[in-house]
Amino acid sequence: MTMIKKITWKSFLPGCYKAQTTPLEPKKRDTKHSSFHRLSLSDLSNPGSPLSISANDLSNSLVGSNLHIFTLTELKTITQNFSSSNFIGEGGFGPVHKGFIDDKMRPGLKAQPVAVKLLDLDGFQGHREWLAEVIFLGQLRHPHLVKLIGYCCEDENRLLVYEYMPRGSLENHLFRKYGAALPWAARMKIALGAAKGLTFLHETEKPVIYRDFKTSNILLDADHTAKLSDFGLAKDGPEGDETHVSTRVMGTHGYAAPEYVMTGHLTSMSDVYSFGVVLLELLTGRRSMDKNRPNREQNLVEWARHQLNDSRKLGRIMDPRLEGQYSTKAAQKAAALAYQCLSHHPKSRPTMSTVVKTLEPLQNFDDIPIGPFVYMVPVEPEKTEPKKEKEQNPQRQRQGHRHRIRSPRSRTVYTETNLRNNLRSSLNPQKEKENQEKEGKI
Numbered sequence: 151m152t153m154i155k156k157i158t159w160k161s162f163l164p165g166c167y168k169a170q171t172t173p174l175e176p177k178k179r180d181t182k183h184s185s186f187h188r189l190s191l192s193d194l195s196n197p198g199s200p201l202s203i204s205a206n207d208l209s210n211s212l213v214g215s216n217l218h219i220f221t222l223t224e225l226k227t228i229t230q231n232f233s234s235s236n237f238i239g240e241g242g243f244g245p246v247h248k249g250f251i252d253d254k255m256r257p258g259l260k261a262q263p264v265a266v267k268l269l270d271l272d273g274f275q276g277h278r279e280w281l282a283e284v285i286f287l288g289q290l291r292h293p294h295l296v297k298l299i300g301y302c303c304e305d306e307n308r309l310l311v312y313e314y315m316p317r318g319s320l321e322n323h324l325f326r327k328y329g330a331a332l333p334w335a336a337r338m339k340i341a342l343g344a345a346k347g348l349t350f351l352h353e354t355e356k357p358v359i360y361r362d363f364k365t366s367n368i369l370l371d372a373d374h375t376a377k378l379s380d381f382g383l384a385k386d387g388p389e390g391d392e393t394h395v396s397t398r399v400m401g402t403h404g405y406a407a408p409e410y411v412m413t414g415h416l417t418s419m420s421d422v423y424s425f426g427v428v429l430l431e432l433l434t435g436r437r438s439m440d441k442n443r444p445n446r447e448q449n450l451v452e453w454a455r456h457q458l459n460d461s462r463k464l465g466r467i468m469d470p471r472l473e474g475q476y477s478t479k480a481a482q483k484a485a486a487l488a489y490q491c492l493s494h495h496p497k498s499r500p501t502m503s504t505v506v507k508t509l510e511p512l513q514n515f516d517d518i519p520i521g522p523f524v525y526m527v528p529v530e531p532e533k534t535e536p537k538k539e540k541e542q543n544p545q546r547q548r549q550g551h552r553h554r555i556r557s558p559r560s561r562t563v564y565t566e567t568n569l570r571n572n573l574r575s576s577l578n579p580q581k582e583k584e585n586q587e588k589e590g591k592i
């Protein structure tokens with residue numbers, strides 16, 4: 151892991167002014183320093199600390215991270231002006247386009263495909279989340295975290311440049327309507343890889359809580375190596391004697407741990423719960439929340455929880471698209487693990503390193519039935535059609551307002567109130583119906 155010298159945010163100047171026209175060289179890590187401390191995002195909460203910082207100050211503070219600073223013009227060039235044909239995905243904060251860096255662009259930067267994420271910057275949160283990604287991913291390096299290559303902070307523009315992940319997100323693979331189902335072995339490999347990524351975050355010298363673990367934030371390499379991306383909501387873990395971090399409740403409905411939604415108390419066990427939800431999605435092939443299903447099946451955890459520990463019932467909830475091509479023994483163990491991760495009591499959940507230890511032996515089981523031969527076409531990630539206005543120049547996109555309520559399905563990040571209301575109704579649907587009737591909502 152790369153760690154940087156501790157600095158305070160008080161030294162930063164407000165505003166990202168016009169970036170240098172001459173691209174900056176990445177700063178090389180001073181390997182002679184015996185003790186580096188990771189720059190922490192929690193420094194931002196110091197009273198009076200500005201959230202906006204200059205491109206220069208940011209680059210100085212991230213000495214050692216090897217991040218490249220790009221100009222907007224360069225990023226427009228490599229993405230063909232953010233053309234719709236290069237569009238590869240979108241979360242709540244802006245579109246992601248594929249680009250290609252050639253070896254002439256910068257000394258020390260090899261020719262490679264990249265993913266360029268453009269943040270909508272109308273809201274305060276957009277900048278904060280952009281900064282969180284730069285601070286965390288710029289300093290943390292691990293085989294199961296996506297590599298941040300650089301960023302652009304020019305005028306109001308905020309962009310991030312990542313290594314390109316050829317298979318795109320787990321969400322696209324697991325839930326795509328067409329093409330072969332994601333095979334069992336790949337599912338177990340992805341679960342293990344993502345678990346290793348979370349373990350690293352929880353056990354690093356200054357632990358990090360990821361806070362937004364879900365299928366759209368897990369990216370896949372050509373060989374199904376899973377890497378966590380999107381550190382926009384990541385938080386530094388509790389320090390000293392603290393047992394939790396108190397935060398505004400942010401996350402995605404269907405993945406956020408119930409105690410976190412109710413109290414705002416965030417611990418690494420909140421990530422373990424979200425991991426349990428993703429593991430359940432891998433087993434069942436169902437989305438954590440699916441409004442298109444019958445009422446009692448819409449919330450995956452509520453629907454599946456009681457069948458996870460019963461080996462006879464497990465077969466009923468396994469993904470039918472697997473067509474039985476999975477190891478029953480491994481599925482039972484994985485289901486039991488998901489059950490533990492989804493415990494209502496955070497202390498009863500396993501740590502992520504225990505999750506890794508449990509998943510490791512599930513990688514190779516010989517009780518997978520021999521099925522029909524299925525040829526898996528090596529795929530480019532499915533291209534989702536961008537919204538019309540997103541095809542245009544990024545300048546135009548910032549004219550709208552940024553909302554915490556994101557686009558539908560699992561990409562939705564809910565505000566505190568939304569998450570709580572949704573949790574209440576899933577825990578007690580009858581009571582909620584009565585309340586809503588009283589309030590004249592239905």
Ligand SMILES: Nc1ncnc2c1ncn2[C@@H]1O[C@H](COP(=O)(O)OP(=O)(O)O)[C@@H](O)[C@H]1O
Pocket residue numbers: 238239240241242243244246264265267296312313314315316318319322366367369379380382531
């Ligand atoms: N490095 C990458 N390689 C390939 N696809 C990516 C990459 N980064 C993001 N994507 C695609 O874009 C989507 C949104 O990216 P994400 O970082 O989660 O954005 P947001 O912060 O808006 O949620 C992902 O779900 C994935 O489909």
Ligand SMILES: [Mg+2]
Pocket residue numbers: 241242366367380
């Ligand atoms: Mg995302």
